[in-house]
Structure formats: structure tokens, C-alpha cells
Amino acid sequence: MDNLIELSKKMPKTELHLHIEGTFEPEQMFAIAQRNNVKLKYSTVDALKAAYQFTNLQDFLDLYYQGMSVLLHEADFYDLTMAYLEKVNSENVVHVEIFFDPQGHLSRGVSFDVQIRGIYNALQDAEKKWGMTSKLIMSFLRHLSEESAFDTLEQAKPYLSWIDGVGLDSSEVGHPPEKFLRVFEACKKLGLKVTAHAGEEGPPEYVWQAIDQIGVDRIDHGNRALEDDKLIDTIKERNLTLTVCPLSNLKLCVVNDMKDHPIRSMLKLGLNATVNSDDPAYFGGYMNDNYTSLINDTGISKEELFQLAKNGITGSWMEEHHKEQHLKQLNSLFA
Numbered sequence: 234m235d236n237l238i239e240l241s242k243k244m245p246k247t248e249l250h251l252h253i254e255g256t257f258e259p260e261q262m263f264a265i266a267q268r269n270n271v272k273l274k275y276s277t278v279d280a281l282k283a284a285y286q287f288t289n290l291q292d293f294l295d296l297y298y299q300g301m302s303v304l305l306h307e308a309d310f311y312d313l314t315m316a317y318l319e320k321v322n323s324e325n326v327v328h329v330e331i332f333f334d335p336q337g338h339l340s341r342g343v344s345f346d347v348q349i350r351g352i353y354n355a356l357q358d359a360e361k362k363w364g365m366t367s368k369l370i371m372s373f374l375r376h377l378s379e380e381s382a383f384d385t386l387e388q389a390k391p392y393l394s395w396i397d398g399v400g401l402d403s404s405e406v407g408h409p410p411e412k413f414l415r416v417f418e419a420c421k422k423l424g425l426k427v428t429a430h431a432g433e434e435g436p437p438e439y440v441w442q443a444i445d446q447i448g449v450d451r452i453d454h455g456n457r458a459l460e461d462d463k464l465i466d467t468i469k470e471r472n473l474t475l476t477v478c479p480l481s482n483l484k485l486c487v488v489n490d491m492k493d494h495p496i497r498s499m500l501k502l503g504l505n506a507t508v509n510s511d512d513p514a515y516f517g518g519y520m521n522d523n524y525t526s527l528i529n530d531t532g533i534s535k536e537e538l539f540q541l542a543k544n545g546i547t548g549s550w551m552e553e554h555h556k557e558q559h560l561k562q563l564n565s566l567f568a
């Protein structure tokens with residue numbers, strides 16, 4: 234087991250499901266709140282950390298939106314993003330595809346320009362410093378209207394060369410993918426890739442909609458797809474990648490125990506499951522912690538570990554020559 238943990242730390246990894254606002258560590262949140270003269274609801278870092286007990290997705294989202302409310306200036310977005318990139322660079326993450334939630338900031342009067350400039354410059358600097366590649370995914374908040382998503386897309390238009398794809402996140406149940414059918418069509422016409430959170434808490438029907446109606450390139454989470462055999466076959470036929478988030482699933486009670494996590498079943502069914510951290514500052518771990526937890530509690534084998542890392546490379550949106558380079562390195566490490 235220790236050998237597998239060592240191997241998981243050394244292997245080249247990708248992160249395909251990561252909300253940059255979910256990397257906001259309490260210490261940094263307090264520091265930025267102070268420099269911006271913003272008052273937080275919690276008086277100490279420990280009091281805030283003690284509140285990180287969630288029974289479902291909404292419990293978490295309430296704190297997540299509160300946390301991000303201290304982000305005001307371009308430097309705040311830069312510092313947040315750079316802290317995350319430094320952390321995962323030290324964990325041999327070679328490529329990241331990160332979500333940001335523009336509506337969570339626009340609603341507070343923070344311009345699209347301020348947000349994206351801070352995030353994008355940090356991503357660029359990480360590539361210059363460490364050769365870490367990245368893609369940026371603008372995510373629509375599904376509890377808001379399609380009209381609001383269209384308005385966000387309009388604001389994104391001057392920055393489309395910095396944006397690679399669009400996603401769909403926030404409160405899933407009651408907000409099915411089909412609510413955003415027209416806005417995703419518009420995004421696709423602009424050449425953007427499309428992904429959507431589906432089947433985290435929502436039923437298999439939402440995963441069907443993401444595939445059949447929206448025509449997603451990838452599925453974020455997808456846990457509840459396992460309830461429907463025909464859906465499993467369809468995901469396989471379309472060769473869609475699932476961005477699975479083990480520690481997130483545990484913290485948000487999508488699974489009751491890591492021992493019951495379905496990721497090995499997904500692999501056995503032939504699904505392209507990957508390992509991701511979602512909102513690591515809130516869920517108790519970054520990329521390596523997610524792998525360590527799977528190794529300790531689900532008994533994954535060396536072959537399964539290899540497959541998960543490989544799926545992360547092949548399911549990413551990185552350039553083909555980068556995929557080849559990382560796959561070569563992965564193969565030699567596992568040889």
C-alpha cells in the first residue's frame with residue numbers, strides 16, 4: 234500500500250474538475266479579507282474550519298459563496314490561483330483544467346475583466362515557471378436563469394481566446410441541464426468545449442440530458458449514472474470521461490464511506506473515470522490526498538491506479554503532443 238501511495242505521488246497527474254474558488258484556504262481568506270477591509274462571518278480561522286461539516290451539496294455551497302465574497306481585485310484572483318498552482322505543482326500535477334464562477338463575482342460588482350485577468354495571468358505564469366499547461370472553463374450557476382447565463386456569455390466574448398470551455402455547476406436538483414439548452418448551443422457555435430456537473434445529487438435523467446440534449450464533451454461527477462445500465466453503455470459508446478471527486482463525494486455525503494466509493498466499479502464497467510479534487514480547501518484534500526484516500530480505503534490495485542492516471546491524460550483537453558509526452562512518462566514509471 235505504501236508503495237502505491239508513493240507511486241501515486243510521483244506519477245504525472247492532471248486535474249480536470251477543480252473550482253478555483255474552492256481552493257480558498259481559510260488562512261488566505263482571512264488575509265485577503267483583511268487587506269480588502271471585508272468582514273467575515275467567522276472571527277477566526279478555526280471557527281471557519283469548524284463550520285466545514287456538510288450533509289449535502291447546498292450546505293457546502295452556502296459557505297462557498299460566502300468565502301468567495303472577499304475576492305475583489307485582480308490581485309486577489311491572481312493570488313488565489315497561484316497558491317493553488319504552487320500547491321499542485323509540488324504534487325506532480327502537470328496539467329489543470331479549472332472552473333471559475335463569473336456570476337458569483339459579477340453579482341457582487343466585480344467585473345469579468347478583473348476576475349479573468351487575475352486567474353489567466355496566474356495560469357500563464359505557471360506555464361512559464363514550471364511548464365504546467367492549463368485550460369480555463371467558465372461555469373454557469375444553474376440555480377440562476379438561462380438569461381443570466383446568456384448575459385455572462387456576452388461579457389465573456391472579449392476574452393474568448395482565454396476560455397476553452399463552459400461548464401454547469403451549483404445546486405443540481407431542480408435545475409436540469411435542459412434549462413440551459415440554448416445557451417450551451419450558443420457556446421458550441423463559438424467553438425467552446427462543453428461539460429456539465431450531472432449525477433452528483435441529480436438523477437440519471439440529468440446525465441441523459443447532458444449527453445443527449447446538451448451534447449457534452451465530458452461529465453463532471455456522474456456517480457448516479459451507475460443506476461442506469463443503458464446510460465452506462467451510452468457513456469462508454471461515446472467514450473465520455475467522468476471527472477470523479479472522491480473526497481468531495483465523502484464530504485458532501487454522496488457516498489457514506491470511502492470504502493463504498495464507486496470508482497473501482499466505474500473502472501470495472503469500462504468507464505473513463507478520473508480522480509479530481511473539486512473544492513480541495515473545503516473537502517480536506519488536494520490531488521495526492523484523493524489518491525491516498527482511494528488507495529487506503531478502496532483497495533485499488535496498481536493497474537487501476539495506472540488506469541485512473543491514464544484516463545486523466547487522455548480525457549483532458551490538452552494538446553496531443555503533451556498527452557503523448559505524459560503517457561510516455563506514466564508508462565515508464567509503471568513498467
Ligand code: HPA
Nearest residue numbers: 252402403404430511512
Ligand atoms: O461539487 C460541486 N457541485 C456543484 N457545484 C459546485 N460548485 C463548486 N463545487 C461544486
Ligand SMILES: [Zn+2]
Nearest residue numbers: 252402430511
Ligand atoms: Zn464541482
